Amino acid sequence: MNRETMMERVRAEMPEKRWIHTLGVMETAVQLAERFGADAEKAERAAILHDVAKYWPTSRMELIIREKGLPGELLLYDKELWHAPVGAVVAESDYGVADIEVLDAIRYHTSGREQMTLLDKVVCLADYMEPGRAFPGVERIRELAEVSLDEALLAGFDSTIGFLLAKGKRIFPLTVAARNDLILKIREAEQWQ
Template sequence: MLDLSQLTEKLSQNLSAKRFHHSLGVSETASDLAARYGADIDKAKLAGLLHDCGRAIPSNNLLPTAAAFGIVVSDVEHCQPVLLHAPLGACMAQTEYGITDQQILKAIALHTTGGPNLSKLEKIIYLADFIEPGRSFPGVDKLRRLAAADLDAAMIAAYDESVTYMLEQGMLIHPASIGGRNFLLLQRQKTQCK
């Protein structure tokens, strides 16, 4: 595997300047969240750096590339192929960047939709993508404050933000996002019922 500086250099050549800058921001944010919540900082930094490496694939090639990698494409992903950049990114992180750590690869694969029962690292990458310093949208500061205080509360708020945006845009909502939100809410309710 390449070292971090080599991975960073290779990524800078494969992504647009804007996407590369975003990836650096996600890497730093993920590192900070990992330190705060006791996750592996090196894994968070690496997963954050490479989370969008699948964005190097042109939009019109996402479906054929997914087929080439043997990725099963859901109806939602077929209609909104941009969602495939996450699982494709995990494949590319492995084949083109030499990443073999399954925790890192899974965090990359789930960073767009989330899902139920995410690991701490997966939550960190999902949130870091939402709140890195280059992000600017109504509510991002609230998400940043929540992420500094309560990882699961921040995840629920991020899911809410994402679902609200998709509803406003008339987009399909990936079932993994609904499943992830419901999982966290059920966990909270179970804790409150004890």
């Protein structure tokens, strides 16, 4: 599927405000990819599709989680997580995306994971810091992203975890694992400096 057709179809799946967010994620993902050496075309494709299922009814997302054998533990956590793995399934089945790197970047853009790929990090961070985002700490994330993908992403996960703790919500284990993995990578990098 060509880029324009994909964009038209994705735009039809969401309200205008979310489409503007998607455009911001696309632009930011390309910038981050170019800055840190990721594939900008793959970053843009994943960004276009990252929220394709965000506004689907939870019953529709739950059905896909169950039917496609996605991790059942997703259903025990906040429904805000569901659209990412469901979106990866939809990107493959409805939009013809076969590239596992792009699918994984969509799949893990909300939770992160251990051993995140460069593309995973770029798309996840772009979602955190696109120009339309305005939350406490986003400017610091943007500043860190000028020099360190890992440190900026760590600040993003810290922000999410802090928010969830303040709301008394459960924290998805992959997010904790992703954060811990980033800390190890940052410490290892510091030892070699």
